[in-house]
Amino acid sequence: MFGALYAAEGTDHRVLETVAREFSPRIEVCSPREITLDLSGLERLFGEARAIAHELRRTAADRGVQVRVAIAGTRTAARLFVHHRAGITVIDRGSEAEMLASLPLGLLDAFGGSAPMARARRGTRPTTPNFQPPTSQPESTPTETLRRWGLRTLGEFAALPSDDVAARLGVAGVEWQRVARGEDQHPLVPALPDERFEQTLELEWPIEGLEPLSFVLGRLMEPLSVHLERRDRGAAVLHIRLYLITRTVHERSLQLPAPMRDARALRTLALLDLESHPPDAAIDRVTVAVEPTPGRVVQFSLLTRPLPSPEQLSTLNARLAALMGEGRCGSPEPVDSWRPGAFAMKPFNPGSGIGDQGSGTDRIPNPGSRIPTTALRRFRTPISARVRVEDGRPVRVEQRGLGGRVEVAAGPWRTSGAWWVADEWNRDEWDVALGDGVTYRVFHERLRTHASEGEAGRVSPRPRSGEGGWFIEGIVD
Amino acid sequence: MFAYSPLGEHMANSALAVLETALRERKLDRTLTTSLPPLERSDPAAVIPFEIAAVDAVLRGGLPRGQVSELAGPHSSGRTTMLLQLLAAATRGGEIAALIDTCDGLDVASAAAAGIDLNRLLWIRGASSGRVLSALSESKDRIVDRALKALNLVLQAGGFGVVAIDLADVSPRVLRSLPFTTWLRLQRIVEGSDMACLLIVPEPLARSAGGLTVMCTGRTTWNDGRVCRFTGLDTGIRVISPRRRVDGSAAVRALANDSD
Numbered sequence A: 001m002f003g004a005l006y007a008a009e010g011t012d013h014r015v016l017e018t019v020a021r022e023f024s025p026r027i028e029v030c031s032p033r034e035i036t037l038d039l040s041g042l043e044r045l046f047g048e049a050r051a052i053a054h055e056l057r058r059t060a061a062d063r064g065v066q067v068r069v070a071i072a073g074t075r076t077a078a079r080l081f082v083h084h085r086a087g088i089t090v091i092d093r094g095s096e097a098e099m100l101a102s103l104p105l106g107l108l109d110a111f112g113g114s115a116p117m118a119r120a121r122r123g124t125r126p127t128t129p130n131f132q133p134p135t136s137q138p139e140s141t142p143t144e145t146l147r148r149w150g151l152r153t154l155g156e157f158a159a160l161p162s163d164d165v166a167a168r169l170g171v172a173g174v175e176w177q178r179v180a181r182g183e184d185q186h187p188l189v190p191a192l193p194d195e196r197f198e199q200t201l202e203l204e205w206p207i208e209g210l211e212p213l214s215f216v217l218g219r220l221m222e223p224l225s226v227h228l229e230r231r232d233r234g235a236a237v238l239h240i241r242l243y244l245i246t247r248t249v250h251e252r253s254l255q256l257p258a259p260m261r262d263a264r265a266l267r268t269l270a271l272l273d274l275e276s277h278p279p280d281a282a283i284d285r286v287t288v289a290v291e292p293t294p295g296r297v298v299q300f301s302l303l304t305r306p307l308p309s310p311e312q313l314s315t316l317n318a319r320l321a322a323l324m325g326e327g328r329c330g331s332p333e334p335v336d337s338w339r340p341g342a343f344a345m346k347p348f349n350p351g352s353g354i355g356d357q358g359s360g361t362d363r364i365p366n367p368g369s370r371i372p373t374t375a376l377r378r379f380r381t382p383i384s385a386r387v388r389v390e391d392g393r394p395v396r397v398e399q400r401g402l403g404g405r406v407e408v409a410a411g412p413w414r415t416s417g418a419w420w421v422a423d424e425w426n427r428d429e430w431d432v433a434l435g436d437g438v439t440y441r442v443f444h445e446r447l448r449t450h451a452s453e454g455e456a457g458r459v460s461p462r463p464r465s466g467e468g469g470w471f472i473e474g475i476v477d
Numbered sequence B: 001m002f003a004y005s006p007l008g009e010h011m012a013n014s015a016l017a018v019l020e021t022a023l024r025e026r027k028l029d030r031t032l033t034t035s036l037p038p039l040e041r042s043d044p045a046a047v048i049p050f051e052i053a054a055v056d057a058v059l060r061g062g063l064p065r066g067q068v069s070e071l072a073g074p075h076s077s078g079r080t081t082m083l084l085q086l087l088a089a090a091t092r093g094g095e096i097a098a099l100i101d102t103c104d105g106l107d108v109a110s111a112a113a114a115g116i117d118l119n120r121l122l123w124i125r126g127a128s129s130g131r132v133l134s135a136l137s138e139s140k141d142r143i144v145d146r147a148l149k150a151l152n153l154v155l156q157a158g159g160f161g162v163v164a165i166d167l168a169d170v171s172p173r174v175l176r177s178l179p180f181t182t183w184l185r186l187q188r189i190v191e192g193s194d195m196a197c198l199l200i201v202p203e204p205l206a207r208s209a210g211g212l213t214v215m216c217t218g219r220t221t222w223n224d225g226r227v228c229r230f231t232g233l234d235t236g237i238r239v240i241s242p243r244r245r246v247d248g249s250a251a252v253r254a255l256a257n258d259s260d
Helices: A013-023 A049-062 A075-084 A096-100 A107-111 A115-122 A142-148 A154-158 A162-180 A210-230 A263-276 A310-324 B006-025 B053-058 B079-092 B108-114 B129-134 B137-157 B172-176 B181-190
Strands: A002-007 A027-031 A034-038 A067-072 A088-090 A198-207 A233-244 A249-260 A283-294 A329-333 A344-346 A376-390 A393-399 A402-417 A425-434 A439-445 A469-476 B068-072 B097-101 B121-125 B162-166 B196-201 B213-224 B228-240 B248-255
Touching: A002 A013, A002 A049, A002 A075, A013 A027, A013 A034, A013 A049, A034 A075, A049 A067, A049 A088, A067 A075, A075 A088, A075 A096, A075 A107, A075 A162, A096 A154, A107 A142, A107 A162, A142 A162, A154 A162, A198 A210, A210 A233, A210 A263, A210 A283, A233 A263, A249 A263, A249 A283, A249 A310, A263 A310, A310 A329, A310 B121, A310 B137, A329 B108, A376 A439, A393 A425, A393 A439, A393 A469, A402 B213, A402 B228, B053 B228, B053 B248, B068 B079, B068 B181, B079 B097, B079 B108, B079 B162, B079 B196, B079 B213, B079 B228, B079 B248, B097 B137, B121 B137, B137 B162, B137 B172, B137 B181, B181 B196
Parallel strands: A067 A088, B068 B196, B068 B213, B097 B121, B097 B162, B162 B196
Antiparallel strands: A002 A034, A002 A067, A027 A034, A198 A283, A233 A249, A233 A283, A329 A344, A329 B121, A376 A393, A376 A469, A393 A402, A402 A425, A425 A439, A439 A469, B213 B228, B228 B248
8 A cells, every 4th residue: 555645835845754754664755745655554553544644644734734645556546646636535455547547638747747758769767756757848748649649538548458559659658558557667666764874872970081981982983883884885074972961062073084984993083083172071972973975995006005094094193193283294295485494284195196296206306317415404493593703604603502613604595585474584594514514504584674774675785793693494414 | 171072062953943943932033143134135125225326235225124224323414315315215116104203304395305205205293303402301302202102103003115213303312211122112013014114313223133224424515616505415324234234335425405
């Protein structure tokens, strides 16, 4: 026994679907306003079919939805009746063709127009019951053809010999004839509800600290991971909601770099994040939810070394971030600036940059020669130093723990920029070799003169001791 | 007066075999000469080359995988230049590399100029160098401790071709105060893996039996023309290895990075 619900125009399809799901898990959404559902077995709960139909209408009305209800032995018959009559229609099993016989032929248009015929021309088989007519070909609706034959009702069409219908209208014509008889084209294909990948655990006693929480998270992640695996899904975003005894919710969201569903990796990532952002009170309820995304399809190569999996890299990144601090781990990235030492950090994701035109490999000055270039060990915060200058050249560098007499000095190499913002630089750089054999890069921070002292932006041409300041930028190594 | 006895020699050999077997069973065989890798590193996949012909010839192919090696030397000796060359060679070969930069001294421009594929480099930045030089020894200990923990995490994660830790700016006194088991533990983690672990240190430290200890000495070169210019760094490479299985020296000339 099947039922069909047909809602008034403007009805929220989600409400209609909710009403249908309250009666049967096997529902098929035909259109935003129309749902068919399998009502088998509901007689024991509600009684006869008419009682079920009344209950359906009452439930829908409680939700603010006005629906037509039709119940018949086949879905096709129920759909045709629900389009034809308002209110409740109940057809006894086995009498569908007889009851449909008097209905007008135009119902076929409402049911689905010429889709079977169009399919027949394309040589495809029907896959869904929702026969939507192509609006661009209104002249091909079967009803127009049938009317030209002098037919007016479904019964008249159903009574035609099937062989003759097939000879004139093809396979699609026979399909339409079966519709006119109220026969189903295929079994009901239940629509799956939107799945929620969420697990919640109410705690008998509030817990404090991460150690007990790790067990709770492990217990929640395991079924979540199994659920994701069964659906071939991976977690794209992990949401953790901790309901605290202070009636507040501590919520964290982790954007995962790749879809993953390994319970241990997810638990570790959640714990590492909570280590950095702990809740400020005891927890009495824990909810873990994930936003699913299609699982990864990985094709390994025999020709390249395997990279660590995204789960391993994510866990490693999270552990390193917890140890070293946020923003201290990742891949360096040169920036488009002349500022000495300028760089940016980006998340370490070795798989993403392979083959990029901007990768470091493309910037090898002379890749065939393999002649190394000298490296600088940079003091991220330049060290202030005392430098004695004679004839405009540094002759002695002194700093606590290092320094000495300058043996060789090359410079000054002048560089400046960003003078239009507060974070400007303006310096003279020197490469100096000291007596201890160490070569430093030092610079003299040049002071900008004010407009009252001369031309705006003009600087003194030569560094003098005591003006600006001297700094050690790094060591050539 | 002792007389030669074949029976006594046989007993001694048997006892030695039993002892070696017992040590191997307990994984305490690192002190046995028989457990060292063969002299000739014939398998190119077992090493990571620097892609500098003179250096690779001395190292018999490059740094051995699954071992802890060291690049030691004072400031301006070319350690960092050699490190960047190794990282560049590894990333060019499609591997990923990690650098634990204890004192945050990496110059990104130098790394890019060396040819490192920066997408394949995991850079873990410790405290800034300026802080380290001026900080108290207690805080230095903490900085080094944190860097070693990071090194452990990276090695345990696996999958990297080269994992290097830069301890060059840490004073030898602080490094010597670390328990020697620190380096044994590192050796235990990397052995049997495809990773080469490299320490950049001011003086030899770990003395790994299977790894290499490379001493660097450097001299900067200058052009004394009309305008004095820094032109490059001549680095002398000398391999010191326990039991002198790999020994030799080479000279490398690095050119000044004009983009600086």
